[in-house]
Amino acid sequence: MSFFGLTDPYIWGAYVACFLCVIVCCAIGLMVKKDTGEEEDE
């Protein structure tokens, strides 16, 4: 399997993992409600 010319899954897997990470980060950031809510202590 080739991914933009990269054939080693341990290498293209790193790129895929990076993009997935950014997608998860963006999803978490976008799902946050605008209201700040109450200050909650531990």
Place this chain on the structure above:
Amino acid sequence: MTAGVSIPIFIGMLAVFAAVTVGLGYFGYRNTKNNESFLLGRNKTSPLIIGLSYGATFLSASAVIGFGGQAATHGLSMMWLCFLNLFVGLLVAFLVFGSRTRRIGRKLSASTFADLLGKMYNSRGIRFFTAALIIVMMPIYCAAVLKGGVNSVAVITGLTDYYDVILILMAVIVGAYVIYGGIIAVMYNDALQAGIMFVGMAVILVVTFSALGGVTDSFTALSELWTGSGAAGTLDGFNGWTNFSDFGSNEWLLVVTTFLMGVGIGALTQPQLVVRFMSAKDDHMLDRSLIIGSIFMLVIVGTAYTCGALSNVYFMENQGELSYAYVTNTLGLGVDFIIPQYILEVFNGVLGGDFFVCLFLLSLVCASISTISALMHTVGAAGGYDLYTLAKNRQKETVMDSQNVRVNRICTAVMMVVVVVYCYLMPKDIIAKATSLFMGMTAAALLPCFAYGLYAKHRRDKRAAVASITAGTAVYLFWTLFINSSGSAFLPICRWLTGSQVLFTGSIMYVDAIVIALPISIAVMVITLLIDRRTLRSGSPQPAED
């Protein structure tokens, strides 16, 4: 190095940059009303500022030129460091550590990492140790970053005769806005510098792929460079720039244990990053800053490592040599100059090339300054806030945090001088390794007790924390100074005592200290916790407190 920088354009850019920096420094100064605003600046933050500031602080010139040069040498396996930066350094750091750090920090009125750890365990010893660790170790990392930035500027502009002047100038500019503007100036300047870095690196990525014929052609050409025999700068087990090295080989041990694990895991206990969590007004602010932070990190780190590896194709086509051989052997420069040299050559003849080379140079200056400013602020606070508070409390037999901004400022200024001195004492090509050393040391010593302190349901076990810190520190130092070949280059104690650089030769000398020290530190903490819990259950007297 190939001359290719338009000095007038660069000076023009620098002048505008300096003016805005001074303006933001003044903004910070006007808004620094007390010690809390100097150390945390909670009322002046936003998701954008926190995301960019976190990213710019995390990624220094070390990430761009230090690790970019390592990617040119060791190949695209370094992209796993990009993943670890994103996953561990951002996602795990914000979700697992961020909100709890912010809440507990606010509840305990903690203003620094050392302050937080000390108050979590109600231990002056832990606070002292953490502050001392920051003061001793952080200047090494800071000097590596400063040196990297100055080296690049001096060599790329051809102003190597003015190395000392550039070094002092950069230190004075950073020192001035950190000392007067505090964390507010640091974070706002970080955001400005992050913006410049983002544009600079994005342009480099586009130009690289366009110069090499597109994404697929670039990677295919890089794959075809590997002939099956060893490449200069690599170790046994290297399989080319587009393949991961053989599991357990010397090359694998170096890349995985030193670069990937040392830096990837170490990011969790960076005192300057922990302060960013405590600066947030609420948890939602931290979550929203993940958007900007993740995109920023992917572009900066991904570009540096991808272009670093692809520079082999460019240099082979244009100079007939691989990056490492061309830059180190032919040009007589270090690995840290592979990326700068590549930028100079790839933009040569490109429309607006002068402008983009200057933009890259400014990006490097920004990358260095953003990290140095955060480090200096942290070192200054460790001395001027933590140690000063401990000294005052001991003298007056009180328990009160210092509110003296002036002591923080003086301490920051003194440490800036120490960092400049370090720059002259450190060996060359040390940027990436110095970064690994600092991050690895803090992780081995402090990560277990920090994580446990954040999540402990009952009273935190101080004895377990002290045992873990002691074991992590001792093992890390021993392994670094006597076993690991990279680490023993810093302080050749082993050579002085035994006559050889390390105690044992073979693959073990490529294993980074964090791989050994962190598990031991965790194990010691768990074992002590279990012993103390059993002692408590059996009704025996509680272990003595320090």
